Amino acid sequence: MAQWLTPQQTAEALPYPALANAIESLLRDPTVVVPARTVQPLAGGGSLFVMPAADATVAITKLITFIPDNATRGLSAIQGDVVVFDAITGERTAVLDGPTVTARRTAAVSLLAARLLAPRTDGPLLIVGAGVQGRSHLEAFLAGLGVQEVWVASRSAASADALMQHARSLGLRAQHVVDADAALAHCPLVVSCTSAQEIALRARPRADAFVAAVGAFTPRMVEWAPEVCRWLAAEGLLVVDTRDADHEAGDLLQAGIDVHALATLGDLVRHPPAQRPAGPVFFKSCGWGGWDLAAARCARQR
Template sequence: MNNLLDASQTAARLPYGELARQVRALFADEAVQVPERLVQPLPGGGSLFVMPAFDARIAITKLITFTPANAGTARPAIQGDVVVFDVATGERLLVLDGPTVTARRTAAVSLLAAQQLAAVPQGPLLIVGAGAQGRAHLEAFAEGLPLQRVFVASRRVGSALSLVAHAKDLGLDATVVHDPNAVLPECPLVVTCTPADGVVLKSRPRDDVFIAAVGSFTPRMIELGPDLCRHCAAHGQVVVDTPEAQHEAGDLLQAGLEPAGFPTLRQIVLGEQAARGGPVLFKSCGWAGWDLAAARTAVRR
C-alpha cells in the first residue's frame, strides 16, 4: 500500500465533516498530548515549524515551512509534510501533504466553532482572502452549514474571481467585493484568512456576527482592527482555539486584550463555558492537535 500521499490523495482522506467530528472527539480523549511546537525563524522572513502530537494509537510530526514571500507566486506559502507513526510498532503509517492538512484541518476547526457559536449559520458568508485557506473555508462551510450566499474579497482580483467561480460550482450565490468593510453589516458569517500583514476588517459588525480569524499566528500579525476586537469582547464573546493563543493571537494582543482570559473552543464544546449572545470572534492560531485529528481521520479512511 502506498503511504506517501500527494495533495489530492490527502484531501480525499480528509472530508470536512469527519474532520470536525474528529476534532470534537479529540477534546474528550485524555490520551492526547501535544508538546509545544518549535517555530524557527529562517533567513529571508520564512519560518520552520516542527509540531509533534500523539495519542494512545498514533504519533505525528508536522514539518512545514511558512514563506510569506511566496504569496501571489506559483509556490505555496506553506510547504511540507505530516508524518504519521503507529505508537505500538513504530511503523510509519502515512505521509500526508502538509499544506493540504493545514488548510483542511483549519477550516474544519472553524466549521466546528461556527456550528457551536454562529447565530445565523445560513449566512451570507464573507471570506476575506482567496488563497488556500479561503478555498478550504468555503468548502467546509458549504458542506457543514446551510450556506446560500458568499462574498469574496481579496487584494488579488484573479484569486477572488476564481474562488467565486468555485463557490458557484458548489451551488452558491457568490460575488466579488472590493471593500469587505462595506458588506460586513450584511454578513453574519465572516472568515479572515489573509497573510495578516495589515488590518483588513475594521468597521462595526452585526450584533449576531460570527467571525473566524485564522490568518495571524504571531503577536505581530494582524487582520482585525483593534476596535472591532474590543467591541466583540465587550458586547459579545471572544473564543480562542487553544490556550497557546495567549502567545500567538496578534489580533487580540494588539487590541490590548488578554487571550488567556477568554474561553477555548474545547471549553465551549464540552460545556465547561457557556456560549453568550452578541458578536462572536473565534481566534484560531493553529495547534498540532488539529493535525493529530487529521491524521486520525486519514488513518480511519
Template sequence: MKIYDATATAEALPWGPLVRAIDQTLTDLAAGRVQLPERWVLPLAPATHWFVMPAWLSAAAGDLAAMKLITYAADNPERGLPAILGDVLVLRASTGERLALLDGPTVTARRTAAVTLHAARQLAPRPVGPLLVIGTGVQALTHVTAFTEALGIDEVWVRGRTAASGLAFAQTLHQRGIYAEVATDLNEALQRCPLIVTATPAQAVCLQGTVRDDAFVAAIGAFTAQMVELDPALTRDMAQRGQVVIDSSAARHEGGDLLAAGIDLSAVQTLAERPARQDGGPVLFKSCGSALWDLAAARCVAVEAQA
C-alpha cells in the same frame, strides 16, 4: 507506510469524519489523553520559517502520533510556489511504526477549515449565512468549501486585496457551482453577513468597522504574535459586546489580533473547555493552529492506513 498525495489526502479527510475527529480529540485533551508540546518555529531564511509540530495520543486513546514538518514562506506565491510546503507523518505512538505520510498543505487547509466549522456549529448565533470571506488563497477557498458543503451556506461575498483578485476568486467559486459576489463595500457586507472569515497573509489589517450583533467572525490568517488581520478597535468592540474563544491555549501568546487589541486572555476559553454560546452579542473565534488538529486528521486516516 501509505503515501497520500494532495488529492488522496483531501479524499481521506471528509468534513463529517474530520469534525468528529476534532471533537473526540478535544475530549481526549481535556481528559489528559493527549500530549501536545509547544510547536517550534525556526527561521530558515528571510520570510521563511520551519514549523515542527508533534502531538500524540495515549495507548488508551488510540496509540497514535502525528508529526507535522512544514515550511511557511510568505513570499512563495510571488515565486509561483505554495506558501506552505511539507508533510504530516502518522505513526503508531508505542512502536514508532510509520503508518502514513500525508500532504502537509492539504492537511493544514482542511483541518483549519474543519476547526472553524466545528466552532461555527457550536458558537455562531446565526450559522446560516450569508458568508463574507476576506482573502483569496487556499485557506479562503477551503473555508468556503467547508461552509457551503457542511453548513449549507448558499451565498458568499468575497473581498480580495484588490478588486481583480476578488473578482477572480468569485469566478473560481462560480465555476464550482457556488453563488458568490464581490464585496466592494466592506461596511455593507458586514451588515449583510453574519458569518465572516478572515484568511489573508496578515500583512495588514483587513477587517475594520462594526459587525452585526449576531455575527460569528473566524480570524485564521494571523497565527503569530506579530501578525494582525483585525482592527484592534473592532476586536475590543467584539470582546465588549460579545464573546471571544480561541482554538487552543497557544493562542494566548500567538494570537496577534487579540494581543494587539490588549485583550485579557487569561479568562478567554479554548475549544477544549467547551464554551457555551452566549445570549446576545457577536462571537470572535481566534484560530492560530495547533498540532492537535493534525492529530485529529491523523485519526481519520489511521484505520485505512493500518488496513
C-alpha cells in the same frame, strides 16, 4: 509500508464534516499530548515549523515551512508533510500532504466552532482573503453548514474571481466585494484569512455574526482593528482555539485583551453552553499540532 498520500488523496481522506467530528473527539480525549511547537526562523524570512503530537495509539510530526512571499516565485506559501506513526510499534504508517492537511484542518476547526457558537448559520458568508484558506473555508462551510451564498473580498481581483468561480462550480451564489467593512453589515458569517500583514477590517460585525479570524497567528500579525476587538470583548463573546493563542493571537494581543482569560474551543466542547450567544462571536484561530493529529486520526478511520 507507509502510505504516501498525494494532495488529492489527502483531501479525499479528510472530508470537512468528518474532520470537524474528529477534532471534537480529539478535544474530549485525555490521552492527547501536544508539546509546544518549534518555530525556526529561516534565512529568507520564512519559518520552519516542527509540530509533534500523540495519543494512545497514533503519533505525528508535522514538518512545514511558511514562506510569505512564495507567491512571487509561483510557489505555495506552505510546504511540507505530516508524518504519521503507530504509537505502540513506532512504525511509520502514512505521510500526508502538509499544505492540504493545514488548509482542511484549519477550516474544519472554524466549522466546529461555528456549529457550536454561530448565532446564525444560513449566511451569506463573507470571506476576506481569497487564497488557500479562503477556498478551504468556503468548502467547509458549504459542506458543514449548507451556506448558499458567498461574498468575496480580496486585494487581488484575480484571486477573488477564481474563488467566486469555484463557488459557482459548487452551486453557490457568489459576488465580489470591494469594501469588506461595508459588507460586514450584510453577512452573519465572516472568515478573515488574509496574509495579516496589516489591518484589513475596521468596522464592527453584526450583532448576530460569527467571525472566524484565522489569518494572524503570531503576535505581530493582525487583521482586525484593535478598537473592534475591544468592542467585541465588551459586547460579544471571544473564544480562542487553544491556550497557545495566549502568546500568538496577534489581533487580540495588539488590542490589549487578556487572552489567557478567554475560553478555548476545548472548553466549549467539554462544557457546551446552554444556549447560543446573544451577541457577536469572534473565534480566533492560531493553529495547533492537535488539529494535525485529529487529521491523521480521521484519515486512518477512512
